[in-house]
Amino acid sequence: MRRLFPCLAALAASACAPEPPPAGSERPAQTPEPAADAPGLPGHAPEHFGFGSAASPERVAIWDIDVKPDGEGLPPGSGSVADGRRVYEVSCLQCHGPTGTEGPNDRLVSASEWEQWPPGRAVGMYWPYATTLFDYTRRAMPQTTPGTLSDDEVYAVVAYVLHLNGLVPADAVLDAEALAAIEMPARERFVPDNRTGGPVVR
Ligand code: HEC
Numbered sequence: 001m002r003r004l005f006p007c008l009a010a011l012a013a014s015a016c017a018p019e020p021p022p023a024g025s026e027r028p029a030q031t032p033e034p035a036a037d038a039p040g041l042p043g044h045a046p047e048h049f050g051f052g053s054a055a056s057p058e059r060v061a062i063w064d065i066d067v068k069p070d071g072e073g074l075p076p077g078s079g080s081v082a083d084g085r086r087v088y089e090v091s092c093l094q095c096h097g098p099t100g101t102e103g104p105n106d107r108l109v110s111a112s113e114w115e116q117w118p119p120g121r122a123v124g125m126y127w128p129y130a131t132t133l134f135d136y137t138r139r140a141m142p143q144t145t146p147g148t149l150s151d152d153e154v155y156a157v158v159a160y161v162l163h164l165n166g167l168v169p170a171d172a173v174l175d176a177e178a179l180a181a182i183e184m185p186a187r188e189r190f191v192p193d194n195r196t197g198g199p200v201v202r
Contacts, residue, residue, distance in 0.1 A: 067135035071180030074131060078175035079156025081168065087157040091142045091149065100164045105143070109164045124165030128190045130182040134158050155179070 067073040079087075096102075100109035100122075110124035120126070127133050138154045140146050149157070159174040167182065168174070 065135075065139060067131050067138075069129040069131055071131045071176055074134065074176035074179060075151045076176070077151040077155055078173055078178075079152050079154070079159055080173045081156075081159045081163045081170055083153075084156035084158070084160025084163070087149065087153045088160050091145075092157065095143065100161065108161055122165070123161055124167060124185060126186050126189075128184055128186045130158065130162060130167075130179050130184055133161070134179060137161075 065073070095105040096108050097104075101107050107120055107122045110120075110122040123133060134154060137158055138147075138149065138151070142148070155174050158179070159168060159172055162168045162174075162182065163170060163172065167184070172178075
């Protein structure tokens with residue numbers, strides 16, 4: 001037995017020896033230098049990749065729809081709470097519930113005070129601006145078919161969601177001016193991030 005052990009050990013060692021890399025898998029001796037004007041692309045990258053097309057002003061305009069907190073960028077149009085209710089029932093209710101509280105997705109209507117924890121992110125207690133609620137709804141909702149609502153429908157459904165939160169009356173009609181004038185309860189709960197580029201922690 002004693003003689004067998006060194007022999008087995010030798011066998012095991014040879015079986016476990018690393019195999020040489022398969023042909024062609026060696027790293028190239030020299031990695032091509034990136035082109036000076038195209039950081040990240042190797043020097044041999046083609047100038048054009050043969051797909052895509054130039055971004056025309058018309059196509060950029062389709063995506064350039066952001067609305068700023070002060071209302072800049074809000075489109076023409078308007079919508080009433082009553083119309084918004086119809087939009088909500090067709091396009092939002094199945095995910096946000098009959099009164100905006102049932103889900104299955106995010107709660108839109110506040111049920112508790114901000115002071116209670118966890119506060120949640122419902123519109124009435126969390127959103128600092130009604131204008132950005134318009135922006136978000138227009139660009140992201142309904143979640144599976146964003147971009148399908150007209151601007152009037154977005155004004156209307158935003159009016160309805162604000163009404164469900166007790167922030168506008170049942171006969172409210174919202175347009176750009178009226179939306180920007182709404183003082184949301186959470187307006188003072190956010191700190192403007194005006195850092196100037198240094199590693200400042202606010
Ligand atoms: C298919 C499901 C679905 C539909 C339909 C839908 N939503 Fe949403 N909604 C979601 C989900 C999921 C989120 C959370 C998204 C996230 O956090 O990124 C959300 C988030 C939101 C929020 C942000 C809530 C928050 O956390 O503050 C608002 C406002 C909103 N939806 C409004 C609407 C409106 C208005 C409609 C109808 C025009 C609508 N949604 C239709 C699924 C849906």
